[in-house]
Amino acid sequence: MIYWEVMRDCLPILLDRDKACVWCGREANGKFGGWTMEHILPSSRGGTSGIANLALACSSCNSTRKSHPAADYAIKIARRNGEPNFILLFTVLERLVQEGTAKEQEYATKQLKRLKDWSEQYERWGMC
DSSP states (O other): OOHHHHHHHHHHHHHHHTOBOTTTOOBOTTOOTTEEEEESSOGGGTOOOSGGGEEEEEHHHHHHHTTOOHHHHHHHHHHTTOOOOHHHHHHHHHHHHHHSOHHHHHHHHHHHHHHHHHHHHHHHTTOO
8 A cells, every 4th residue: 555545544543543643742633634644663664554553643743753763752852841642652652562563562662661761760850
């Protein structure tokens, strides 16, 4: 399937399932404009366009993230006083561990560990 066919088939599912940008949390409100499919494990790093590896992202966050690791990008948002959508990101990563390819499962497991380790340090430093 080519990208536009995947987008045509998957974007409505992502709008219904995720309902917000996986990074910044902006709500989609069921509208198509300005929304993209985010590959949690970027395709440039071996991620597929399977529904388990896709999440809803606003165009701005998707283009800013590029192919940075998911945990690193979320932490970068938090350090810049943003409010990353950690709940949705954890949900997406946990789904990828359950339903992704072997490579996606390994990636998601590492990203979850990185986020959990960072959040424990963040709490210890009294920053939340």
